[in-house]
Each structure stands twice: as structure tokens, then as C-alpha cells.
Amino acid sequence: MNLARVIGTVVADQKYPGLSGIKLLIVQLLDRHQHPIGDPVVATDATAQAGPGELVFIVGGREAALALPETFVPVDHSVVGIVDQVDLK
Amino acid sequence: MYIGQVAGTIVATIKHPFFTGRKLLLVERLELFGQSATKYDIAVDTVRAGVGDRVLVLDEGNSGRQVCDVEPWGPVRAVIVGVVDAVTLTEEAT
Numbered sequence: 001m002n003l004a005r006v007i008g009t010v011v012a013d014q015k016y017p018g019l020s021g022i023k024l025l026i027v028q029l030l031d032r033h034q035h036p037i038g039d040p041v042v043a044t045d046a047t048a049q050a051g052p053g054e055l056v057f058i059v060g061g062r063e064a065a066l067a068l069p070e071t072f073v074p075v076d077h078s079v080v081g082i083v084d085q086v087d088l089k
Numbered sequence: 090m091y092i093g094q095v096a097g098t099i100v101a102t103i104k105h106p107f108f109t110g111r112k113l114l115l116v117e118r119l120e121l122f123g124q125s126a127t128k129y130d131i132a133v134d135t136v137r138a139g140v141g142d143r144v145l146v147l148d149e150g151n152s153g154r155q156v157c158d159v160e161p162w163g164p165v166r167a168v169i170v171g172v173v174d175a176v177t178l179t180e181e182a183t
Contacts, residue, residue, distance in 0.1 A: 001113075001131035001167060032096060032115055032129045046105050046164065057099065057113075057131050059164050063150045067105050067164035080164055081104030086115065088097035089140045 003030040003083065006054045010042055018070035025050060025079060027058060032088065043077035044068060055083040092119050092173055093146045095138055099131055107163045114138060114169060116146055121182065132167035133157060145171035 008026035023045040031037045034055070043058055046067035050056050056079045058064075064078035065071050093116035101108070112134040118126045130148060135156055138144045146169055147153060153165045 002129070003131065031127065032117065047103050049103050057101065059166060061150065061166060063153075063164045063166045066150075066162055067107075071162065078164065081101035081108055081113075083099060083101050085100040086097060087100075087140075088115065 001057050001059050001080070003032070003034060003086070004028060004043070004056050004058045004079070005030055005034075005036075006050055006052050006056055006079070007040060008052060016074055018068075018073040019044070019075070022068060022073075023048060023050075025052075027056065027077070027079065029058075030055075034086070041077050043079050044075050046078045046080050047082055050079045050082050055086075057081045057083055090145055090147050090170070092176065093117055093130070093132075093144055094119055094125065095140050095142045095144055095169075096125075096129070097140060105164055107157075107159060107165060108133075111157075114140075116144060116167070116169065118146075119143070121178070130167040132169045133165055134169045136169055136172055138169050138172050143173040144169045145173055 010024035
């Protein structure tokens with residue numbers, strides 16, 4: 001799992017049936033000091049409560065779909081938590 | 090698996106139900122001689138590791154779910170499965 005910043009939302013009317021009711025977000029992956037790394041990706045929101053500007057953590061790969069109510073869906077990144085605090089030593 | 094160093098903790102109130110009651114640690118990946126690499130993971134702790142510990146991190150879904158006892162549904166991949174006491178390298182490696 002990695003840190004990411006929600007930078008936008010995506011609305012798609014027509015999508016894979018298992019994804020209806022699932023919110024899509026544009027997230028920018030961050031390094032451990034919260035600086036952007038790589039390109040932004042579209043992720044589903046498994047918390048259903050994340051919004052633009054928030055610091056979140058995301059899970060990538062097959063596990064991204066397991067965070068959703070319907071687990072056999074074409075998803076490769078999911079927001080699984082909204083970060084309150086990061087404490088680095 | 091890879092060896093990492095626990096660099097910090099992550100606190101989240103709103104999260105997927107799987108993470109309730111589980112400790113999340115930010116782990117920096119280490120290179121062969123212990124230098125920190127740029128890669129990191131937020132991993133679920135299963136061995137009571139703490140900040141500063143050198144740990145063994147497993148970043149694979151099936152095993153992660155087995156370790157966390159959440160087959161077949163848990164959205165987990167990176168888990169801390171050991172606290173490293175010592176690493177010995179052969180002479181060729183050094």
C-alpha cells in the first residue's frame with residue numbers, strides 16, 4: 001500500500017456492471033515525504049468517503065478489487081483508508 | 090520478501106473494515122548493505138514491530154491474506170512477517 005493524494009473525481013455512466021455505485025477518484029501517488037511520484041491513476045474508493053484534497057492510502061493489484069463489495073471487477077487501484085496522521089521518525 | 094526498516098506509523102479513522110484493529114507501519118525498503126532505497130510500503134504489522142526495527146516484509150496478496158487470516162477477501166498485500174536480528178552475506182556479495 002502507498003500514500004496518495006486525491007486530486008479529482010471521475011464520473012462514468014456506462015461501466016462494467018459490478019462497478020455501478022462505486023466512486024472513481026483520480027489519485028497522485030506520493031513518496032514517503034508526500035512528494036508526488038509517477039503519473040496519476042484512477043482508483044475506486046473503497047471507503048466511499050474520500051474526496052479531493054485528502055491524503056489516502058491505496059492498495060494496488062488484484063487486492064484492489066477485493067476491497068470492493070463485488071470482488072470480481074476490473075480494478076487495479078483502490079483507496080482503502082483516509083490518513084489522519086503520518087509519523088515519521 | 091524484502092528487508093525494510095520501519096520509518097513511521099500511519100493513523101487512519103476512516104478505512105476499509107479489514108484494517109480495523111490492525112497496525113499500519115510505513116516501511117522503507119533497504120538495499121543490500123542497509124542503505125535506504127526510495128521505495129516504501131505501508132504494511133500491516135503481524136509481529137509487533139516498532140519504529141526503527143529492521144523487518145521482513147512480504148508483498149504478495151495470497152500469502153498476505155493467509156497471514157492475516159482473511160482468505161479470500163482481505164484487501165491486503167504488504168505484511169510485516171518478521172523482525173530481522175542479523176543478515177550475513179557471503180564474501181562474493183560484499
